[in-house]
Amino acid sequence: MRTYLVVIDETEEAEVALRFAARRAMKTGGAVEILVVMDRAEFVAWGGIQATMEAEAREHAEDVVARALDTLGEEGxxxxxxxxxxxxxxxxxxxxxxxxxxxxxxxxxxxPGGNPGPLVSHFSGSEAGNLPVPIMLVPGALNREALDRLS
Structure with a gap:
């Protein structure tokens, strides 16, 4: 089954990309795979502090996933x-x-505006020709009407 891999975080452009991928998947009989990447916490010598930092990172990732699921619920x-x-x-x-x-x-x-983000810069730059799949760059400034028209 054709699957669209969407990398999400708490940004508005990630939500727009997720909506676009969801609509494409529904129209083509495909699926969506969501990836949330958390930064690796720096090592702290005190175990309690380290555990707290890791728990906060997990909680943040869970919040990002919950928002993504809400977005997908709106899309179908x-x-x-x-x-x-x-x-x-x-x-x-x-x-x-x-x-x-x-x-x-x-x-x-x-x-939108200025720097498109580190992942867009990375994958549309030196890595663009090395990936085994196409890259879809979705402008973060697109509104729902534009997404309807384009997807």
């Missing part, structure tokens, strides 16, 4: 695969693509 009846990973984002994204042969595209939201 999709049941996405959800993956939460810890580490550097680019290698985690590449590993997710390599692990699932059904992934048909990497969908990223580009921040």
């Amino acid at each position: 009846q999709l049941s996405p695969a959800i993956h939460v990973r810890q580490g550097a984002a680019a290698p985690m994204i590449r590993a997710a693509i390599d692990a699932n042969p059904n992934i048909a595209a990497l969908v990223l939201g580009a921040a």
Whole structure:
């Protein structure tokens, strides 16, 4: 089944990318796979502080996933695969693509104005020609009417 891999965080452009991917999946009979990448917490010598930092990171990731599920609920009846990973984002994204042969595209939201974001810069730059799937860059400034028209 054609699967759209969407990398999400708390930004508005990530939500726009998720909406776009959900609509494409519904119209093409495909699926959505959501990836949340948490930064690896710096090591702290005191175990209690380390555990608190890790718990806060997990809680933040759970909030991001909950918002994503709300967004998908507004878009229709999709049941996405959800993956939460810890580490550097680019290698985690590449590993997710390599692990699932059904992934048909990497969908990223580009921040409006100025810098489009680190993942968009990375994957549309030196990595663009090395991925085994196309990259869909969704402008973060798109509204729902534009998404309806384009997806």
